[in-house]
Amino acid sequence: MIALDAVSHDFDGRPVLAGISLSLAEQRIGIVGANGSGKSTFARLLNGLVIPRAGRVTIDGLDTAEDVKAVRRKVGFVFQNPDHQIVMPIVSEDLAFGLKARKVPKAEITERIDAALARYGLGHLRERPVHQLSGGEKQLVALSAVLVTDPDILVFDEPTTLLDLRNRNRVAAAIAALPHQAVLVSHDLDLVAACERVLMIEDGQIAADGAPGDVLPFYRERMQ
């Protein structure tokens, strides 16, 4: 369960989120909003990348301000640009990165990498340099590198923005098949339409909260 209690945040005095309180228990939660509305900051709160200036964010009862290490083990984060997320030069080395940070034994690392790559049919890319992959392959490798660490919750910050239609569909299908609770920040309204609950953020506040059938038409209207 994700819970925000009177959360506010600012960057250098400029407010980006103001007094947000809510609980997120649904399997798929979509976040929409204009550029600069605060939705990426909202996503970053959930993994402890941003600690709120006021209020509390808790993940299954763990406060992101007090136990950020445990929170990051629970919440995996997939960034918009996989080139800024993939840390190591070879695919298998990148998947091993998060596991080594968690002190997983070497033999288990190999097994888990194989299983994570097999999930999306990426086994043939195991020893491939990352810079030789397509955009879609990179995004799936970035997702695999998060999944290999076995998080409970996944946060996606605009996961399909940089992809062509084929790769967008590939990544969307991968996200749809995940058994995890997932929070999707996206401008891709088809992706968000498949969520159970959608939040619309406007000027740092929740302007709409409900089923996609109710929130998305309102969002489209506001964006005119």
Next chain:
Amino acid sequence: MTIGLYAAGRSWLHHLPAGAKVSGLLAASLALFLVASPAVAICAVPVAAAIYLSTGTPWRRLISDLRGPAVLVGFVFLFHLAFGSAEDGALAVGRFATLILLAGAVTLSTPVSEMAELVEWLLGPLARFGFRPEKVGLAIGLAIRFIPVIAEEYRHIREAQAARGLGRNPLALIVPLVIRTLKAADALADAIDARGYDA
């Protein structure tokens, strides 16, 4: 020059531990600099080339990888020819060419993570003084990972400037490249944090 990039394979060198390969490379370097015979140094070149090719690297790649170093080695030879003797030049060329090929064979057959682990192990004793060897390992991985990313950024900036009619201007290229690289570094630091790396 693409020499020094790991290429997956199943050769005998791929199966050797990184420590053994680096030790072998060090021993070969020492031996080469102790040998003063140009004939021996020149004879070592085809042996080193054979070791390089034994990694499964095709001839064509060997030739393309060595184009850059060949220019450097050529300069070394000409320098010795001008200020020393042809024997000195042959000795220097033999030493350099052999070491470039052997170093290339080591890096072609050793994943960055293994090399980083070796460095971490070598620096391990410094941990008692508060030094974090794993940070050096991470830095090595990041440096190699980001060479193509920065090259791509350079290409984008160059194309954007060319599209707006700008000729080649080093300052106009370097400033946006540095800014973009710093932004990418910020994003990467977030990603490292998000993935649970305990800095």
